[in-house]
Amino acid sequence: MDVLSLSRWQFGVTTVYHFLMVPLTIGLSLVVAWYHLRWYRSGDDVYLRLTKFFGKLFLINFAMGVVTGIVQEFQFGMNWASYSRFVGDVFGAPLAMEALVAFFLESTFLGLWIFGWGRLHPRIHLATIWAAALGTVFSAYFIIAANSWMQHPVGVRFNEETGRAELTDIMAVLTNSTTLAAFPHVISGALLVASTFVMGVSAWLLLRRNERLPRADLDALRKAMRGAIWLTFAAFVVVAISGDFQARLMFEQQPMKMAAAEALCETETGPGLSVFAVGDVSDRSGRCEVWSIEIPGMLSFLATHTFDATIPGVNNLQESAEVAWGPGDYVPPLAITYWGFRAMIGFGAVPVLFGAWLLWATRRARTLPRWRWLPALSIAVVLTPFLGNIAGWVFTEMGRQPWVVVPNPDGLDAVRLLTADGVSASNSVGLVLTSLGGFALVYGALLVVEVALLKRYIKAGPVATMPPPSDEGDGDTSDDDRAFSIAY
Amino acid sequence: MDLASFWFVLIAVLWIGYFFLEGFDFGVGMLLFPLGHSETDRRVMINTIAPVWDGNEVWLITAGGATFAAFPNWYATLFSGFYLALLLILVALIVRGVAFEYRGKVDSPRWRAGWDLAIAVGSWVPAVLWGVAFANIVAGVPIDADGNFTGSLLTLLNPFGLLGGVVTASLFALHGANFLALKSQGVIRERAAAVAKRAGPVAVGSGAGFLVWNQVARGEAWTWIPVVVAAAALTVSVFGTRRRGDGWAFIATGIAIAAALVALFGSLYPDVMPSTTDAAFSLTVENASSTHYTLKIMTIVALVMTPVVLLYQGWTYWVFRKRVGPQHIPPVHVPTGTE
Numbered sequence: 001m002d003v004l005s006l007s008r009w010q011f012g013v014t015t016v017y018h019f020l021m022v023p024l025t026i027g028l029s030l031v032v033a034w035y036h037l038r039w040y041r042s043g044d045d046v047y048l049r050l051t052k053f054f055g056k057l058f059l060i061n062f063a064m065g066v067v068t069g070i071v072q073e074f075q076f077g078m079n080w081a082s083y084s085r086f087v088g089d090v091f092g093a094p095l096a097m098e099a100l101v102a103f104f105l106e107s108t109f110l111g112l113w114i115f116g117w118g119r120l121h122p123r124i125h126l127a128t129i130w131a132a133a134l135g136t137v138f139s140a141y142f143i144i145a146a147n148s149w150m151q152h153p154v155g156v157r158f159n160e161e162t163g164r165a166e167l168t169d170i171m172a173v174l175t176n177s178t179t180l181a182a183f184p185h186v187i188s189g190a191l192l193v194a195s196t197f198v199m200g201v202s203a204w205l206l207l208r209r210n211e212r213l214p215r216a217d218l219d220a221l222r223k224a225m226r227g228a229i230w231l232t233f234a235a236f237v238v239v240a241i242s243g244d245f246q247a248r249l250m251f252e253q254q255p256m257k258m259a260a261a262e263a264l265c266e267t268e269t270g271p272g273l274s275v276f277a278v279g280d281v282s283d284r285s286g287r288c289e290v291w292s293i294e295i296p297g298m299l300s301f302l303a304t305h306t307f308d309a310t311i312p313g314v315n316n317l318q319e320s321a322e323v324a325w326g327p328g329d330y331v332p333p334l335a336i337t338y339w340g341f342r343a344m345i346g347f348g349a350v351p352v353l354f355g356a357w358l359l360w361a362t363r364r365a366r367t368l369p370r371w372r373w374l375p376a377l378s379i380a381v382v383l384t385p386f387l388g389n390i391a392g393w394v395f396t397e398m399g400r401q402p403w404v405v406v407p408n409p410d411g412l413d414a415v416r417l418l419t420a421d422g423v424s425a426s427n428s429v430g431l432v433l434t435s436l437g438g439f440a441l442v443y444g445a446l447l448v449v450e451v452a453l454l455k456r457y458i459k460a461g462p463v464a465t466m467p468p469p470s471d472e473g474d475g476d477t478s479d480d481d482r483a484f485s486i487a488y
Numbered sequence: 489m490d491l492a493s494f495w496f497v498l499i500a501v502l503w504i505g506y507f508f509l510e511g512f513d514f515g516v517g518m519l520l521f522p523l524g525h526s527e528t529d530r531r532v533m534i535n536t537i538a539p540v541w542d543g544n545e546v547w548l549i550t551a552g553g554a555t556f557a558a559f560p561n562w563y564a565t566l567f568s569g570f571y572l573a574l575l576l577i578l579v580a581l582i583v584r585g586v587a588f589e590y591r592g593k594v595d596s597p598r599w600r601a602g603w604d605l606a607i608a609v610g611s612w613v614p615a616v617l618w619g620v621a622f623a624n625i626v627a628g629v630p631i632d633a634d635g636n637f638t639g640s641l642l643t644l645l646n647p648f649g650l651l652g653g654v655v656t657a658s659l660f661a662l663h664g665a666n667f668l669a670l671k672s673q674g675v676i677r678e679r680a681a682a683v684a685k686r687a688g689p690v691a692v693g694s695g696a697g698f699l700v701w702n703q704v705a706r707g708e709a710w711t712w713i714p715v716v717v718a719a720a721a722l723t724v725s726v727f728g729t730r731r732r733g734d735g736w737a738f739i740a741t742g743i744a745i746a747a748a749l750v751a752l753f754g755s756l757y758p759d760v761m762p763s764t765t766d767a768a769f770s771l772t773v774e775n776a777s778s779t780h781y782t783l784k785i786m787t788i789v790a791l792v793m794t795p796v797v798l799l800y801q802g803w804t805y806w807v808f809r810k811r812v813g814p815q816h817i818p819p820v821h822v823p824t825g826t827e
Contacts, residue, residue, distance in 0.1 A: 059589060060589070060590075060593070062589075063585060063586050063588075063589035063590065064586060066542060066545075066585060067581060067582040067585040067586055068582065069549075070545075070548070070549060070578060070581060070582075071578050071582070073549055073552050073553060073556075074552060074567060074574055074578060076556065076563075076567075077552075077556065077563045077564050077566065077567025077568055078567045078568055078571050078574060078575075079568070081564035081565065081567065081568035081636070082564070084556065084560055084563055084564040084567075085560055085561055085564045085635070087560075088556055088557070088559075088560020088561070088563060088564065088778060089560060089778045089779050089782050090782070091556070092553065092555075092556035092557030092558070092560055092563070092778070092782075093557045093782060093785060093786060093789075095553040095556055095557065096550065096553035096554045096556065096557040096558075096786060096789070097553075097789055098553065099546060099549045099550040099552075099553040099554075100550055100553075100789060100790065100793040100794070100797065101789075101793055103546045103549055103550070104543065104546045104550070104793075104797045104800075104801070105800075107542040107543045107545070107546050108542075108543040108546075108797075108800055108801050108804055109800075110542070111538075111539040111540055111542055111543055111804060112539065112804055112807065114538075114539065115538060115539040115808065116807070119807065119808075120807065164560075166779045166781075166782075167778075167779065167781055167782045167785070168781065170782075170785045424564075424568040424571075424636075425568075425634065425636045426568050426569060426571075426636040426637050426638065427568060427571060431571055431572065434572070434575070435571070435572075435575045438575060438579060439579075442579055442582060442583070446582070446583075446586060449586075449590065453590065453593055453594070456593075456594070456823050456825045457593075457823060459823065459825075460823030460824075460825075464822070464823040467821075468819075468821050480810070481813075481815045481816070482815075482816075483815065483816050483817060483818040483819075484535070484816050484817070484818055485818065486818075487531065487535045487538065487592075487816065487817055487818055488531065488534045488535055488538045488588060488589075488591065488592050
C-alpha cells in the first residue's frame with residue numbers, strides 16, 4: 001500500500017473510532033444534564049440515581065472521546081500537510097474557534113461538575129453540567145462547519161499566485177447551508193445514540209437485575225426507559241427531517257454523491273430508491289443488471305420532493321466531470337456509498353421499532369416479558385444507532401471521493417482539491433504504517449478496557465454509583481478535613 | 489506590529505499557557521512513583537490535579553488549532569515533519585488521560601499499577617519530547633523548497649535537541665514538585681519539597697546551559713532579558729523551597745517556564761521554522777501566515793474568548809484551592825464486578 005491509502009485508512013480508522021465516543025458524549029451530556037436539572041428541581045431521589053448512574057457511564061466514555069480527539073486535530077498536519085497548506089486559511093479558523101469556544105468550556109466545566117459534588121453550591125453545580133453539555137454542542141457546530149466547508153466550499157476565493165484557498169467571508173462559512181442542515185442531523189443523531197443507550201441499558205437491567213437491585217433503582221430505570229423511548233422517537237423525527245433536507249441540498253451541491261447513494265449509473269427520470277440489491281452495485285455498466293427491490297420514484301423524491309425529476313447518473317456525471325476538470329476517475333466507491341446509505345437509515349430506524357415495542361410491552365404498568373433472548377436483544381439494539389452514525393459518516397465522506405474539497409457547482413470551482421493531492425509529501429510508507437499500527441493497537445486495547453468498564457458499571461446498577469452511607473454523624477472532623485465526596 | 493507578528497506572539501502565549509499549566513500536571517505524573525509510596529500517597533497526588541488537568545490540556549489543542557488557522561504552512565511542515573515525535577506524544581497523552589479517569593474505577597492493585605505506569609510514562613514522554621521539539625524548531629531542521637521536512641526522528645535527536653528535552657523534563661518535574669508542595673498536605677508535601685531541592689540545581693544548570701547556548705547561537709540582544717529573568721526565577725524558586733514559601737516557589741518556576749519560552753520564541757522571530765538546508769526555504773512569520781482577513785477574524789475571536797476562558801479557568805483553581813491531604817481521600821467505592 002502507498003502513503004495515500006495508508007493515510008486514508010488511518011484517518012478513517014481513527015475518525016470512526018473517535019466517533020464511537022462523540023455522539024454518546026454529546027447526547028448523554030444533555031441527558032445527564034436533564035436528569036440533574038430534574039433532581040435539582042424536584043429533589044426526587046430517582047433523578048439523583050439517574051444523574052449519578054448515567055453520569056458515571058458518560059464519564060467512562062468521555063475520557064476516551066477527549067484523548068482520541070487530540071489525534072484528530074494533529075492528523076491534518078501530520079498526514080495531510082498539502083491539504084492543510086491549501087485550506088489552512090479557511091479550515092483552521094473553525095478548528096481554532098472550536099478549541100477556544102467549545103473545548104475549554106467542556107473540559108473545564110466537566111472537571112467542575114465531576115469534583116463539584118458537595119463542594120459547589122447546588123445551583124452552580126447544576127450550571128456546570130449544562131455548561132459542559134453546551135460545550136459539546138458548540139464543538140459539534142464548529143467541526144460540522146469545517147467538514148461542511150469541505151463538502152461545499154463557500155466564503156472563499158482561489159489565490160492563483162499562492163495556489164491556496166483564501167477566506168473571504170467567515171459568516172458565509174459559519175452559516176453554510178450544508179452546515180445548517182448537517183448540524184441538526186448530527187445532534188439529533190447523537191441524541192438517538194444516547195436515548196437508545198439509556199433505553200437499552202435500562203431494559204437490560206430491568207430484565208437481568210430485577211432481583212438484585214433495590215426497588216428505588218428499578219423505579220428509576222423504569223422512568224428512564226420510558227423517557228428514553230420518547231426521546232428516541234423525537235430524535236428520530238429530527239434525524240429524518242434534517243436528513244431529508246440534506247438530501248435535497250446534496251442533490252444540488254454534490255449530484256455525484258446523490259447518484260452514488262443509489263449507484264444510479266445512467267441518468268433517469270423519476271428513479272426509484274432500492275431497499276436492497278443483490279449483486280455488484282459498483283458495476284458501472286448499469287444498475288439494471290442488479291436485482292433489487294425498489295420504491296418507485298423515491299430517489300427522485302429524496303432529491304427534489306417530486307416524483308418525476310431527472311436525476312443524473314454516475315456515468316453522465318463522470319463525463320461532465322472530465323470535461324470540467326480533465327481526465328480522471330470522479331466516481332466514489334459505489335458499493336460503499338450504496339450500502340453505507342442503506343445501513344445509515346436501516347440501523348437508525350431499529351431503535352424506533354424496538355422503542356415502540358417496549359412501549360407496547362410495558363403498557364398499563366406491565367412488566368417486560370421474560371424471554372431468554374430479550375436482554376441480549378436490548379444490548380444489541382444499543383449498538384445500532386452507533387452503526388447508523390458511522391455508516392452515515394462513511395457514506396458522506398466516501399461519497400465525496402476522489403475529492404477532499406469538493407468543487408462548489410455555483411462557480412467557485414477553482415477551490416477544489418483531490419484527496420490524492422492533499423497527503424503529506426514527506427511521509428514514508430514505513431512511517432504511516434507505524435502510526436497506523438500503533439493507533440490500531442492502542443485503540444483496540446482501550447476499546448476492550450472501555451467496554452469492560454461500561455459492562456461492570458452497568459451490571460452494578462445505579463445503586464453502586466450512589467454515595468455510600470456517610471459517617472457525617474461523628475462531629476470530630478471539621479469541614480476542612482472531611483473526605484471529598486468524589487475523588488479519583 | 490502587523491497582524492502576523494501579533495499572532496506569532498499569541499501562539500507563544502498559548503504555548504506558555506500550555507507549558508505553565510500542563511507543565512505542573514506533567515510534573516505530578518512524573519513524580520508519581522518517586523513521591524507516591526502508598527496508594528493513598530498516589531491518590532493525594534493525582535487528586536491535586538484531578539479537576540484541572542483536562543482543561544490544562546486544551547491549551548495544547550488551542551495552540552495547535554491557532555497555528556493551523558494563523559500559520560497553515562508552519563502547522564503543515566511542523567506536524568508532518570515531527571511525525572514520530574508527535575505520534576509518541578499523542579499516544580502518551582492518550583494513555584495518560586484515560587489512566588486518570590480509569591485507574592480508580594476497579595478495586596485491584598494490578599489494575600491501578602498498570603494505570604500508574606501509564607500516568608508516569610505518559611507524563612515523562614511528552615515532558616521530554618516537547619523540549620526536543622522546541623529546541624529543533626528554534627535551531628532549524630532540514631526543510632526543502634516545498635516546505636517539506638527531509639530529516640527523520642534521528643535528525644531531532646541532536647545534542648541541542650536532547651538538552652532541550654532535559655530542560656523541559658527537569659523544569660516540569662520541578663514545577664510539579666512545587667505545585668505538590670503548594671497543593672498537598674502531609675507526607676507528599678514534605679517529599680515534594682525535598683525533591684524540589686534536588687531537582688532545582690538540575691533545572692537551573694540545564695536550563696541556563698540551554699538558554700545561553702541558544703542565545704550565543706541565534707539570540708537577539710533583548711532576549712538576554714528573558715534569559716536572565718528565567719535564571720533569576722529559578723534561583724528564587726530554589727530559595728522559595730528552602731524557606732517553605734510554596735506559593736513563591738511555584739510562581740517562580742512558572743515565570744521561569746514563561747521566560748524561557750519568551751527567549752526561545754524571541755530568538756526564533758521572524759522565522760517560525762528555519763531551514764538548515766537553505767535559509768531561503770525557511771518558514772517565516774510572513775510566508776507561513778494566513779491572509780490578513782483570516783488573522784483579523786481570529787484576532788477578534790481570541791481577544792473576546794481568551795479573557796473569558798482565563799476567568800472561568802481561574803475560577804476552577806479557586807474552587808479547588810484547598811490543599812489535598814490523605815484525610816480527604818474517600819475509601820474506594822466501586823462495583824466489584826462479581827455477580
